[in-house]
Amino acid sequence: MSDKLIKNGRIVTDEHRLVVLAEGEAAADIAVPAGPVLVPLAVWQARRDALLARAQGGELGVWLAAGEDVAALADDLDTLTVIALQFPKFTDGRSYSAATALRTRYGYRGELRAIGEVLRDQFNYLTRCGFDALQPRPGRYTDEQLAAALASIGDFSQPYQRSVQDPLPLFRRVERSTPPQVQR
Template sequence: MQRIIKNDQVVDETWHLLPKDATLEGLSNSDDLLVPMGLWLEHSHALKVRDGGLGVWLDSDEEIECIADELEYFQVVALNFPVFSDGRHFSTARLLRDRYGYKGEVRAIGDVLRDQLFYMKRCGFDAFAVRADRDPYEALESLKDFSETYQAATDQPLPLFRRRG
C-alpha cells in the first residue's frame, strides 16, 4: 500500500487513482476515486451520484478553470507533475486556494520529490504522493527545511515585514 504525506504526517493512501483512459465500466460505486478530468467532463452526471468519495486529477496541460464551477463535488483535487521540472501546477494550487476558495485537499501526484514539498505547501498543497522510489518519511522532513519565510504566499498571506512587531 502506498503511503502519502497529508496534513504534515505520513498516512496510508485510501484513494484509487484512475488512469487517464479510464471509463465508467467496472467502477466501484463505494470506493474513493480520483478520476481524470476528461472522465469528469464527459460523465459528471453519473459520477455525482456515486456513494464513494470523489476527487479529480488534472494533468499539467489541463486548466482548473474548466471545472472551477464544480469544485464543490470534489473532496480532493490532485495535480499531476509529469516531470520534476514542470511547475505549472504550482500556479493551479494558488488559484484553487486564493481565487476559488477551495477548502478540500490539494494533492501533488506524479514526479514529486522532496525538494519541492516546502514550496508546494506555500502554494496551497496539503497532500503529497511522492515518487514510489522515494521515502515519504524523509520527504516529510523537507517541510521543516526553513524556519521563516519572507514573501507572502497562500500558507502565510503576510510578508515578514508585516509580521514583525
C-alpha cells in the same frame, strides 16, 4: 516501497486509486472502478452526472494534468472533496500556479493533492502553495525516506516570500521598533 503519502502533516496509506486513460480510450466509455478513485478531468467532464453521487460522498475526486485549466472545475468545487494536480516532471511548475489559484481565487477548501514527480526538495514549496497532500510516484521513496521528507517540510520556518500559507511577505509580518530620534 509503499503506497503512502503525506497528508496534513502525517504519513498515511493512500486510499484513492488513480484512473488513467489509455491511449485511444474515450473518457465517456472508461470503466470507473468501485471504491475511492481519482479520475482525469476529461472523465469527470464526460460523465459528471453519473459520477456526481460518488463525488458528493467523498469517494471520487478529480485530477488535472499540468496545464489543464482549474476554471473547468469552478462550479464543482463544493462537490469535490479531493482534487489532485499532476507534476509530470520536476521542472514543470504549472501545478504550483494551479494550486495557488484554487486556494486563493476559487476558495477551494477540500484536499489538494500533488501527484507524479513530487520530490522531497519541493515539499515545503508545495505546502506553501496550498497542497495538503503530497503523493510521490509509487516506488520513489521508502517509508523511512518519506518520514525524513516529512520532517524536512518545516526546515524553513520564516519564508521571505508571500504564499497561500503566509499571504504577507516577511517584511510585512515582522514588527520592527522605530529607531530613536536623533536630537539636533
